[in-house]
Amino acid sequence: MKFLQKDETLCIxxxxxxxxxxxxxxxxxxxxxxxxxxxxxPGERNEIINVxxxxxxxISICPELAIYRAKNGVVMIDKKKCVxxxxxxxxxxxxxxxxxxxxxxxxxxxxxxxxxxxxxTKAIEIKHID
Ligand code: SF4
Ligand code: SF4
Numbered sequence: 001m002k003f004l005q006k007d008e009t010l011c012i013x014x015x016x017x018x019x020x021x022x023x024x025x026x027x028x029x030x031x032x033x034x035x036x037x038x039x040x041x042p043g044e045r046n047e048i049i050n051v052x053x054x055x056x057x058x059i060s061i062c063p064e065l066a067i068y069r070a071k072n073g074v075v076m077i078d079k080k081k082c083v084x085x086x087x088x089x090x091x092x093x094x095x096x097x098x099x100x101x102x103x104x105x106x107x108x109x110x111x112x113x114x115x116x117x118x119x120x121t122k123a124i125e126i127k128h129i130d
Contacts, residue, residue: 001073001129002111003054004036010123011048013040017115017124024114025107033100035109036124045095049124052096052109058088074111082106 018034026033036051056075059067066081067088077088084104089097097106113126 001054003073003127003129004051004109004111004113004116004124005127006049006051006124008048008123010121011038012121012123013038013048014120016118016120020115020118021109024112033102034115035096035098035107036115037096037098050094050096051124052092052111053094054109054111055093057093058091058097061087061091063087072111075108076110077105077108079105 015031015038017036018031018038019029021034021036022028022031025035036049039048039050042048052075054073054075056069059069059075063085064081064083066078068076068078070076082105086099086106089099089106097108099106111126116124116126
């Protein structure tokens with residue numbers, strides 16, 4: 001399985017990862033269109049970096065069978081099947097399914113690794129496990 005591993009002790013909250021993700025997937029400068037989220041204030045969740053860990057818990061919750069695990073282990077949303085009910089968003093145990101007013105469907109990290117390439121401190125890295 002492929003996923004984005006995080007080490008919050010290394011994160012300097014530069015937000016380069018968010019900018020890279022929004023640009024890579026939506027050609028946008030709007031960081032709220034990023035699948036990885038950086039909190040300047042960790043708040044009650046005590047979390048700085050929030051991103052999908054590819055657990056796949058959402059797969060069985062989707063009434064349209066729009067969520068699946070790809071051959072490389074990454075959990076994907078089939079936009080052709082998704083009706084935007086947002087059940088997966090509310091269900092996600094790590095709160096890492098994203099929504100934005102510009103899009104009907106939610107979106108999530110697919111472990112492409114573009115953000116990790118831009119991270120100056122290696123706080124995020126692509127990992128592969130069996
Ligand atoms: S928003 Fe789309 S992917 Fe999520 S549960 Fe609803 S139909 Fe499935
Ligand atoms: S690019 Fe790296 S250091 Fe910068 S906010 Fe993202 S994870 Fe943190």
